[in-house]
Amino acid sequence: MAAPASNPGTAVPAGQGLENILPNYRLGKTLGIGSFGKVKVAEHVLTGHKVAIKILNRRKIKAMDMEEKVRREIKILRLFMHPHIIRLYEVIETQQDIYVVMEYVKSGELFDYIVEKGRLLEDEARRFFQQIISGVEYCHRNMVVHRDLKPENLLLDSKCNVKIADFGLSNVMRDGHFLKTSCGSPNYAAPEVISGRLYAGPEVDVWSCGVILYALLCGSLPFDDENIPNLFKKIKGGIYTLPSHLSHGARDLIPRMLLVDPMKRVTIPEIRQHPWFQAHLPRYLAVPPPDTAAQAKRIDPEILEAVVRMGFDRATTIESLRRREHNKATVAYYLMVDNRRRISSGYLGAEFLEARESLSAAPSPSDPMSSTAVGRPGAHFGGHASMLGGPGRRTLPSPSVMQHRVVADRKWALGLQVRAHPTDIMAEVFRALRELGINWKKSAQYNVKCRWAAPYVEHSAHGGGSGDAHMLLGSSPPHADGQPPTLLDGLEGAAEARLIKFEIQLYKLREEKYVLDFQKLTGPQFLYLDLVGNVLSEVRLH
Numbered sequence: 001m002a003a004p005a006s007n008p009g010t011a012v013p014a015g016q017g018l019e020n021i022l023p024n025y026r027l028g029k030t031l032g033i034g035s036f037g038k039v040k041v042a043e044h045v046l047t048g049h050k051v052a053i054k055i056l057n058r059r060k061i062k063a064m065d066m067e068e069k070v071r072r073e074i075k076i077l078r079l080f081m082h083p084h085i086i087r088l089y090e091v092i093e094t095q096q097d098i099y100v101v102m103e104y105v106k107s108g109e110l111f112d113y114i115v116e117k118g119r120l121l122e123d124e125a126r127r128f129f130q131q132i133i134s135g136v137e138y139c140h141r142n143m144v145v146h147r148d149l150k151p152e153n154l155l156l157d158s159k160c161n162v163k164i165a166d167f168g169l170s171n172v173m174r175d176g177h178f179l180k181t182s183c184g185s186p187n188y189a190a191p192e193v194i195s196g197r198l199y200a201g202p203e204v205d206v207w208s209c210g211v212i213l214y215a216l217l218c219g220s221l222p223f224d225d226e227n228i229p230n231l232f233k234k235i236k237g238g239i240y241t242l243p244s245h246l247s248h249g250a251r252d253l254i255p256r257m258l259l260v261d262p263m264k265r266v267t268i269p270e271i272r273q274h275p276w277f278q279a280h281l282p283r284y285l286a287v288p289p290p291d292t293a294a295q296a297k298r299i300d301p302e303i304l305e306a307v308v309r310m311g312f313d314r315a316t317t318i319e320s321l322r323r324r325e326h327n328k329a330t331v332a333y334y335l336m337v338d339n340r341r342r343i344s345s346g347y348l349g350a351e352f353l354e355a356r357e358s359l360s361a362a363p364s365p366s367d368p369m370s371s372t373a374v375g376r377p378g379a380h381f382g383g384h385a386s387m388l389g390g391p392g393r394r395t396l397p398s399p400s401v402m403q404h405r406v407v408a409d410r411k412w413a414l415g416l417q418v419r420a421h422p423t424d425i426m427a428e429v430f431r432a433l434r435e436l437g438i439n440w441k442k443s444a445q446y447n448v449k450c451r452w453a454a455p456y457v458e459h460s461a462h463g464g465g466s467g468d469a470h471m472l473l474g475s476s477p478p479h480a481d482g483q484p485p486t487l488l489d490g491l492e493g494a495a496e497a498r499l500i501k502f503e504i505q506l507y508k509l510r511e512e513k514y515v516l517d518f519q520k521l522t523g524p525q526f527l528y529l530d531l532v533g534n535v536l537s538e539v540r541l542h
Contacts, residue, residue, distance in 0.1 A: 021094060022053070023045075024044060024045050024046065025043065025044060025051065026043045026045060027053070028040060028043065035060065036060030036064055037055050037056040037057055037061075038054075038055050039052055039054050040053050041104060042101075044331070046310055046332045047335045049336070049339050050104040051089060051102065051103065052103065052104045054098075054100040055099055056070060056097060056099075056100065057096065057097055058098065059096070069168035072167065073166070073167040073168045074088065077102075078091075078324075079142060079324070080142065082134070082135055083161070083284075085135045085139070086103050086163045086164065086165040087102065088100065088102050089101045089335065101331070103338065105165075106157070107155070107156040107158055109152050109154065110128065110152075110156060110162065111151035111152045113151075114151055114216065114219060117219075118219040119216075119217060119218050119219035119245075120217065120219075122217065122250065126276070126277070126279065127280070128154075129213050129277070130281060130285055131161060132149075132154065132164065132209060133271055133272070136205050139164075139205070140205070140268060145201030145202060146167060147201075148168070148185065148188075150187075150188045150211075154212070186232070186235075187211065187223055188208045188211045188212070189204070189208070190204040190207035191235050191260045192204065194232050203262040203265055206257055206265055206268065207258065207265065209271075210222075210254055210257025210258040211223070211258070213253070213254055222254075223240055238259065249275055249279070252276070253276050256274075263506065303333055303337055304317065304318070307329055312329040316329070317333065321333060416516040416539065417516075418541045422446065425506055428539050428540060428541055429448065429535075430448075431538075433448075433535070436531075438451070447503065447504070447505050448505075449502075450501065450503065451499070452531060453498050453499050453500070454498040454527055499522065499523055501521040502518055502521055502528060502531075502532070503518070503521060504516065504517070504518055516539075518535075
């Protein structure tokens, strides 16, 4: 008989004790207490492996307006499976609480490690940095931008391996959309974020990683000031100093990551190719990690057999693993997989290296595009308490498978990929807009808001016309006094239908390649497409 599968995410009747709500776990001591919940260590009954269980009180979450943050983190972590990202195994819900079963990481935050040791030797700092970049790259490949990377949200396991945590401010990126919400911790936030400008997503994570690398190597922050306006001024101006003890490679890489202009800022693929990053790079991190779809297809036969011996049906377990479902069988499987790899020196290495050949022949990671931001600013507590709420700013010295996955809303996008210099690209865009008589307003360095009204052409009895846009007058309603509509009424009614408003945004894709992206704000779709086609044909770039 196969053991029954749990159904995470469904409500459990109220009034039951913890032993009934969590029959698959033996609860241990409390690891931490936050504003709306607590974290307990527990032992998984079937495998004997330790987990951390976050017990989140629904009423407190709602009272603190944190429902969206919690839901977002759960949704994203259900999808992810990476050695340097905290693992979520299952979610159990009751009317009063949400129980989130996660990977147990006992060595605390990277923040405390830096405070205790001060600045790190370059080899140790590089090892941490390589793991962080691998995890961040995995997020971006799966269309997620973290937006709150800092040492407080980077946990360390028993072997001092990094685990990226706290995805409460992260967001799913969608093609052709940009983020605008200012969120995250000020000391680690990119200039475009604190300025409220549009950003694609990956470039702000790169900036945060640059601040983290500086902190690892220097034991302090590049941008720090008790006065927030002064802090923002330093960040926007890129004002910081590089200590003389840094090596030539570090002195070259950090400034590339902390460039104020996001168009010139180094990308993750470029960081990977940097000589300082490449030094002593472990084999399992030498290639980008496989995406979640590829991971779901790889099933460890030995561990699968161990799960079957526990009483689970083989075919059902395989199907659940491929669909990335969370139930008793898959929780047992992933706990055994993770703990075996944690003991081995490869640390997910075999799985990553298996993808070397296919990944080297595959296209580059997904283009960094994004969606309208839904995150909210706030202070967050790292570690296993990342969903619990907690103290504010800390500083360094000086159901179905679709319900269990984050699905990026892939859309067709109008745009142009070019290799010209960003200044030349924008100059050519402005010239094209002037040539076509399109009104525009520069809202940021690489963002333009445009407005154009199609000329009204009254069709004659013979029909036909020139290449200009032809707009037929719609029927207007009678006046209040009963008089029939006039020609002027029809013109006024058609004015709004002839108005096109759109936005042009330039952002860096990778290396020296840039994307000029068009987004319609208002107006008829076909007229907008025709207009963008005219703009693109007028832009003369190679």
